[in-house]
Amino acid sequence: MPDLPFALWITIAGVLGLLVGSFLNVVILRLPERMAAGWRQEARDVLEMEADATPLPPGIVREPSHCPQCKHRLAASDNIPLFSWLLLRGRCRYCKAAISIQYPLVELLSGLLSAVIVWKFGPTWVALAGLVFTWTLIALAGIDFRTQLLPDQLTFPLLWLGLLLSLLPMFVAAPSAIIGAAAGYLSLWSVYWLFKLLTGKEGMGYGDFKLLAALGAWMGPVSLLPVILLSSLIGALVGGSLIALRRHQRELPMPFGPFIAAAGWVWLVAGDGLLQGYMQFTGLR
Structure with missing residues (x-):
């Protein structure tokens, strides 16, 4: 550079x-x-x-x-x-x-x-990869917000790029990327089917599974639980605010992809700091 x-x-x-x-x-x-x-x-x-x-x-x-x-x-x-x-x-x-x-x-x-x-x-190659990660998440979030779709044309390249970068390694090593991708997909897949068996309704789409799998490929399995918790928190805050302002009806579905994307980006940039802060707050070392 x-x-x-x-x-x-x-x-x-x-x-x-x-x-x-x-x-x-x-x-x-x-x-x-x-x-x-x-x-x-x-x-x-x-x-x-x-x-x-x-x-x-x-x-x-x-x-x-x-x-x-x-x-x-x-x-x-x-x-x-x-x-x-x-x-x-x-x-x-x-x-x-x-x-x-x-x-x-x-x-x-x-x-x-x-x-x-x-x-x-x-100004590093890591930053260049982070830019591609960021731009793809923005596109996915925007599409999901408008149409409730997370296109394979974007989630799959993001997934494969994360796996390929793990061979260097750049963000995580290959074993963590592979486990993260599998765990990311299966975690939401399991929640989807459990919710459907209990309620007969679909709580999310398959695109959400693929997006979380891509995030797992980039950041490893350790990131998955924080990303899910962060996305749920962001979704609850945004959804609650929209309902309170009467701009969204309770029965209407709300896309979850933008919240997963936002949480994934936050964890990529600030995950280490958030984890350290949590450990200090709880007294864990």
């Missing part, structure tokens, strides 16, 4: 995170639509129906950005992360339709978390 001031590295990471956050918005919005189109076509193939003549939704990489309302292609000045939304006051330049607050929030979140990763790990 070039010899640059540490503060400059953090700034570069933040700017890079803003740019990547703009792309993550595209992934969050377009990947579920592409998946749904693929499922419809697969269903038509199974039923031996004619191919659907409806054009496929925009791709993630090739098709340029456009306004969801008027479909006008956006200029480069309309795509400056965070600043374009502020300059345009949250409205399309061409049709004046409101632009979702999701765009600047995802960009800002990506920028801030990316800066924190480099602050934590320094």
Whole structure:
């Protein structure tokens, strides 16, 4: 890595995170639509129906950005992360339709978390891996929040990358990564089936199992219980707040993936400090 001031590295990471956050918005919005189109076509193939003549939704990489309302292609000045939304006051330049607050929030979140990763790990290959980890979790959380889906197209690469990095090792050694992946999947899988047997309802989706397995591959089995507890705490706080504010009905399902993703990121960055603090608080050494 070039010899640059540490503060400059953090700034570069933040700017890079803003740019990547703009792309993550595209992934969050377009990947579920592409998946749904693929499922419809697969269903038509199974039923031996004619191919659907409806054009496929925009791709993630090739098709340029456009306004969801008027479909006008956006200029480069309309795509400056965070600043374009502020300059345009949250409205399309061409049709004046409101632009979702999701765009600047995802960009800002990506920028801030990316800066924190480099602050934590320094300008190292570990930080680069941490950035990929962070960006993937943001995309997964955003998709699950919008659609209650955790795509295999993201959870599986995250899982396999964690296992491959354990061969170096980078975060944990290979045995811990393998055990963590298996334990992460089986723990939520067991809870899912126990809950279904007792209530006849599905408490979570299979994507949650795969996401926790990926986190186990990155951070080992020791991280799983804290991640589950943290995600449950975050989910209870967020869910309780939404219900108290009457923005969410009790009977409506709430995606658990964003809370798992948030807890996993917190543990990657601050797990050692949280564990030490807990041990000091409880008197354990």
